[in-house]
Amino acid sequence: MGLTRLALLALTTALAGCVVVGPDYEKPALSLPASWGTAKAAKPSKAPELSQWWQRLGDPLLDELIDEAVADNLDVASAKANIRQARASYRQSVGTLFPSADGGTSASRSKSGGNVSSQFQAGLDASWELDLFGGNRRGVEAARYGMDAAEEELRAALLTMIGDVASNYVAARGYQARITLAKRTAASQRETAAITRNKFEAGGATAADAATADGQASSTEAGIPSLEAAYAETVHRLSVLTGRAPGALVERMKKPKPVPAPRLPIPTGIPADILTTRPDVRLAEAEYARATANIGQAEAARYPSASLTGNIATNGAKLGDLGKSSSISWLFGPSLTVPIFNGGQLKAAVDATKAQRDQSFIAYQAAVLTALEDVENAIVSLSQERIRSGKLASAAKSYGEANTVARALFQSGSSSFLDVLTAERSLYSASDALIESRVAIATDYIALNKALGGGWNGVIDSSRPVIVDKRTGPHLARQ
Structure with missing residues (x-):
């Protein structure tokens, strides 16, 4: 009988190590295009050079600001904390695969009649869920995919943050260039207005020409405050992205620099x-894998569960008697629970996890399609904007x-003010559009x-x- 029990125990333990229920995760097989839609006629493109692309x-x-944002951006810091939480959850799940033990002691003193006696007790309780059908192991699997998901969330936060820093930096340089252009154009228009006024006083121009020249200069100057405000807002956003107060980068960004031009x-x-x-x-994909593991965890709840429990206790009249001149009792045995x-309810729980798995798979497919769409749109936008920029530069x-x-003909009296007005407006409009195109x-x-x-x-x-706690052990509570 003893050998039979040992054999059954060994078999049970072995089964607990290899049997699982529920579907195993398999990487989705998706049908993707062989090339991007805008490059079907061309030879396949080389692999993208994504490492430090902003350089x-x-x-x-810009490189400095991105490094600083990686270190101090609050969204990135939150994603890091999420990873720590996911890793802690994983360790908790792994702990369910091992036995647990708790120890306890007690002491009491009693009086009965004229006799006073003491009683001391110490004991150890242990239990181990054998995980016959792999419910706990599926939980560990789900937690592991949860760690993967948390790490991808950090990568996504970094990608978004770096893109935002770069975009706002480019926009800020663009606003600086447009402000400089507007001020230069307004100064030129003021010179034209002064020439027109002098010609009017000499009888070579009309009052309408003089008023129009002043109005055009004022109109150009009126656009500068809006550009200044937009520039300030962009610098404030940059500062916050780097984890600082909104005005932190004002001095560092003060000196105008050209709009960054990528190598294309x-x-x-x-x-x-x-x-x-x-x-x-x-x-x-990690969320889809986690949802698949959750099915096995829910499915395992429909099967019998077994555990080994045991305890040992010792009693004595004196503290030194524990384990020696005391009574010792123990209990050991398996328990089986069958739903x-x-x-x-259990079947419904499985069906719910299957539906969640379907949702995760659909979300994965949607993420892939969105990614394809993003790339296609960006390729087209960049290609067409380069063409537009070339035309604007020529214009x-x-x-x-x-x-x-x-201007030369107008000063010599060989041309009307209308020609100057049209030329200045066209030049300013084309130059401003060219800066926007470079941005x-x-x-x-x-x-x-x-x-x-x-x-x-x-x-x-x-x-x-982020926060390092102090005095986390037992200490007097603050009143």
């Missing part, structure tokens, strides 16, 4: 690359030549790298808590 904008200050074109790889480079796609009737050059000629090219470059999954690929220490 190809050629602006050292950039390789975009193939659509299948996004399955490994996009953190939102990888996050959706018989629960009104269909600005031509209008600049026309403005020079028109758009840099912004589209940033969007394309984000769409391809380019984020931070350096080391991120997520193990350090």
Whole structure:
């Protein structure tokens, strides 16, 4: 009988180590295009160069701000804390696979009649759920995928943050360039207004010409406060993205610099690359895997569960008698629980986890389609904006030549003020649009790298808590 019991125990333990219920996770097989829609006729693009992609904008200050944001951005800090929580949850889940033991002691003193006696007791309780059908192991599996999801959330936070820093930095430089252009144009228009006024006093121009010249200069000057406000808001956003107060970067950004110009074109790889480079796609896959593991955990609840429990206790009249001249009692044995009737609750729980798994799979498919759409849109936007920028540069050059000629002819009396007015307006409009186009090219470059999954690929220490507690052990409570 003893050998039989040992054999049954060994078999039970072995089964507890290898039997699981519920579906095993399998990586989804999706049908993806062989190339991007805008590059079907061309040869396949090289793999995207996503490492430190922002450095190809050629602006050292931008590189510094991104490094600072990686260290101090609050969204990134929150994602780090989420990783620590996921790792702690994983350790909790792993703990369910091992036995647990608790110790306890007690002491009492009693009086009966004229006799006073003492009683001391010490004991140890232990239990071990054998996890016959792998419910706890499925829980550990789900927790492990939860850690993967938390790490992808950090990558996604970094990708978004780096893109936001770069976009706002480019926008700020664009506003500076537009403010400089507006001030320069307004000064030129003031000179034209002064010439027109002098010609009017000499009888070479009309009062309407003089008034129009003044009005055009004032109109250009009126647009400067709006640009200044937009610039200030962008710098404030940059400061907050780096984890600082809104005005922290005002001095560092004060000196105007050119709008960053990326090195183009950039390789975009193939659509299948996004399955490994996009953190939102990888996050959706981790959530799908976790939802699959949850089915097994719910399914295991429908099967019998077994556990081994035991305790040992010792009693004595004196503290020194415990374990010696005392009574010792022990108890050991298995227990088996079999679900018989629960009104269909356990089956419903399994069905609910299956529906959640379906939702996770649909979310994964949606993430993949969104990623494909983001890349396609960014490729088209960048390509078309480069064409537009070339046309605007040509237009600005031509209008600049026309403005020079028109001003010279007007000063010599060989041309009307209307020609100067038209030339100045056209030159300012084309020059301002050219700056906006350069900003758009840099912004589209940033969007394309984000769409391809380019984020931070350096080391991120997520193990350090933000708040370090003190006096966490037993201490007197504050009144």
